[in-house]
Amino acid sequence: MCGIIGYVGGRACRELIVQGLERLEYRGYDSAGFALLDGSDDGFAMVRAVGNLAKLREASADMNGATGATTGLGHTRWATHGRVTEANCHPHLSGDGKVAVVMNGIIENYVELRHQLQESGVVFHSETDTEVLPHLIAQHYRGDLLAAVQEIIPKLSGHYAFVALHADEPGRLVGTRHECPLVIGEGDGERFFASAIPAFLRETRDVVLINDSEIVVIEPDRTTILNAKGEQLERHAERVDMDEDAAEKGGYETFMLKEIHEQPAALWDTIGDRIRPDGTVHLEGFGLEDAALARVERVHIVACGTSYHAGLVGRYLIEDWARVPVHCEVASEYRYRTCLAGPGDLVIGITQSGETADTLAAMRVARERGAHVIALTNIMGSQATRDADGVLYTRAGLEIGVAATKSHTAQIMALALLAVKLGRLKWALTQPGAIDLAEELRRLPEGIERYLESDAPTHVREVAEKYADRPFFLYLGRHVGVPVCFEGALKLKEISYIPTEAYPAGEMKHGPIALLDEGSPVVVVATDGHVFDKVVSNIQEVRARGARVIAVATEGNQEIGAHVDDVLWAPKTPALLSPVTALVPLQLFAYEIASIRGLNVDQPRNLAKTVTVE
Numbered sequence: 001m002c003g004i005i006g007y008v009g010g011r012a013c014r015e016l017i018v019q020g021l022e023r024l025e026y027r028g029y030d031s032a033g034f035a036l037l038d039g040s041d042d043g044f045a046m047v048r049a050v051g052n053l054a055k056l057r058e059a060s061a062d063m064n065g066a067t068g069a070t071t072g073l074g075h076t077r078w079a080t081h082g083r084v085t086e087a088n089c090h091p092h093l094s095g096d097g098k099v100a101v102v103m104n105g106i107i108e109n110y111v112e113l114r115h116q117l118q119e120s121g122v123v124f125h126s127e128t129d130t131e132v133l134p135h136l137i138a139q140h141y142r143g144d145l146l147a148a149v150q151e152i153i154p155k156l157s158g159h160y161a162f163v164a165l166h167a168d169e170p171g172r173l174v175g176t177r178h179e180c181p182l183v184i185g186e187g188d189g190e191r192f193f194a195s196a197i198p199a200f201l202r203e204t205r206d207v208v209l210i211n212d213s214e215i216v217v218i219e220p221d222r223t224t225i226l227n228a229k230g231e232q233l234e235r236h237a238e239r240v241d242m243d244e245d246a247a248e249k250g251g252y253e254t255f256m257l258k259e260i261h262e263q264p265a266a267l268w269d270t271i272g273d274r275i276r277p278d279g280t281v282h283l284e285g286f287g288l289e290d291a292a293l294a295r296v297e298r299v300h301i302v303a304c305g306t307s308y309h310a311g312l313v314g315r316y317l318i319e320d321w322a323r324v325p326v327h328c329e330v331a332s333e334y335r336y337r338t339c340l341a342g343p344g345d346l347v348i349g350i351t352q353s354g355e356t357a358d359t360l361a362a363m364r365v366a367r368e369r370g371a372h373v374i375a376l377t378n379i380m381g382s383q384a385t386r387d388a389d390g391v392l393y394t395r396a397g398l399e400i401g402v403a404a405t406k407s408h409t410a411q412i413m414a415l416a417l418l419a420v421k422l423g424r425l426k427w428a429l430t431q432p433g434a435i436d437l438a439e440e441l442r443r444l445p446e447g448i449e450r451y452l453e454s455d456a457p458t459h460v461r462e463v464a465e466k467y468a469d470r471p472f473f474l475y476l477g478r479h480v481g482v483p484v485c486f487e488g489a490l491k492l493k494e495i496s497y498i499p500t501e502a503y504p505a506g507e508m509k510h511g512p513i514a515l516l517d518e519g520s521p522v523v524v525v526a527t528d529g530h531v532f533d534k535v536v537s538n539i540q541e542v543r544a545r546g547a548r549v550i551a552v553a554t555e556g557n558q559e560i561g562a563h564v565d566d567v568l569w570a571p572k573t574p575a576l577l578s579p580v581t582a583l584v585p586l587q588l589f590a591y592e593i594a595s596i597r598g599l600n601v602d603q604p605r606n607l608a609k610t611v612t613v614e
């Protein structure tokens with residue numbers, strides 16, 4: 001959503017803060033800013049700029065003041081309240097210019113607080129909810145920033161993480177979190193606050209995780225953590241082994257392309273040693289004994305966006321291999337419906353970031369009703385892992401591109417492992433069947449690696465060049481190809497901004513076929529399987545209306561070429577696993593079209609990598 005960073009220590013911190021923001025830019029990049037304190041009587045040196053961080057660097061290039069500052073705050077914004085303007089950039093200051101605050105999330109009662117502050121004479125300079133914080137802190141400040149923050153927290157409702165700095169207290173930052181991420185990095189004689197570990201990973205790997213409602217004071221040699229009652233808590237730093245290079249592009253033009261090519265490794269790592277040659281599956285951290293898992297009669301899956309599409313694939317896998325009914329729903333709807341989950345049910349929250357507000361809320365609703373809730377996530381220590389009874393990690397590594405790719409196919413892999421495990425526990429899957437599936441799962445990374453190293457990606461670009469100027473695309477699929485066409489359409493729309501529709505192919509004649517005109521491009525997921533002939537019929541229906549058909553088909557299929565204009569081949573795999581292989585050409589197809597259009601595929605407009613607000 002937004003990126004926060006704070007620094008106290010012995011080093012000049014301006015560049016540390018800007019570099020940290022650059023590593024958080026995937027969280028939001030409408031605008032950015034920082035405030036520095038060098039202990040002089042000049043107060044804050046603050047720079048804010050609309051646009052990405054290159055604009056902030058430009059705006060601060062001739063900055064003279066506070067170049068030696070060793071205390072500072074920085075923020076990169078994804079607008080929630082208030083337009084994308086410089087006045088709405090963080091940090092926000094109190095009226096006396098003494099308090100600076102950066103925030104991620106939403107203060108839901110900010111209107112009421114704003115009115116109260118205005119009635120007491122406060123003048124606001126922005127449209128944001130965040131600006132109530134520095135004014136409130138200033139009103140409660142009597143020489144101790146920590147005390148002032150402690151006093152205002154009970155007045156706030158919403159989900160947020162913020163860090164505050166007072167001009168009279170250089171070398172000291174105070175931060176807190178409530179349902180939004182905030183972590184502490186501990187270096188030698190220096191400390192960091194950040195929304196995510198990559199912001200300071202180059203400087204330290206010693207990370208302190210904090211929980212909701214805890215308040216933290218960082219000073220160069222000290223981290224003080226207090227609970228809501230003001231009691232001091234002992235918390236030791238954990239050493240993280242996150243691969244720093246993962247946050248670089250590794251020679252690829254963009255993070256997204258790098259991450260598409262990292263899918264074989266992501267799949268292989270997600271399998272790890274979890275499935276044994278005898279077909280048994282071991283899911284560390286799942287938090288549910290096999291005997292209890294064997295008694296599960298219902299599975300609910302809640303997620304958003306691409307993660308929801310993984311859940312739709314998981315539904316086919318679990319229902320087919322374990323014969324357990326699966327209800328899969330977008331979290332933003334699930335959280336407000338009458339929740340029928342209960343004790344004995346398994347609820348899986350799928351969330352790459354582990355911080356998506358709607359998914360966290362849906363998981364909480366299910367957990368309150370007694371279900372066993374699992375976080376299927378890519379980020380260790382994320383909020384979802386703390387809210388759940390157990391975890392099922394994808395091991396896709398850091399994913400910087402806003403458009404999810406490797407984390408998505410890794411989610412499907414994790415769900416496949418769970419489906420095999422559940423199938424064996426339910427006696428719905430024989431051991432030979434499980435052994436065969438284990439072998440097929442292991443073949444997936446190899447097949448995709450071979451595909452990516454072949455001339456297939458070049459062919460995808462050639463096909464993309466034929467259609468890159470089209471104003472609309474219809475995506476169709478059947479059975480397990482439906483979530484694939486949903487995801488393929490989402491990839492194209494979110495990085496190329498081209499309007500797309502994605503529909504079950506059987507539904508197309510109940511309305512969407514009216515959208516087709518001479519030359520309309522229709523992407524059809526036509527991988528091998530029991531519905532292939534039905535898909536071919538739908539292809540003939542759309543071609544009869546003048547559409548141009550691009551099929552995603554299984555390598556070696558001899559029939560499809562006669563029915564379509566272009567084919568994007570996918571590595572051969574059993575039908576139920578075909579989403580994992582069919583998605584790769586669709587990811588590349590979207591990537592190539594967006595690239596041909598000259599768009600920023602890593603940071604698409606209006607989007608953010610993590611949506612920590614409703």
Ligand code: AGP
Pocket residue numbers: 304305306307350351352353354355356359402403404405494608609610611
């Ligand atoms: C994926 O390409 C999108 N950026 C978006 O739909 C994303 O999948 C969604 O916001 C959910 O994020 P999460 O997996 O971190 O919960």
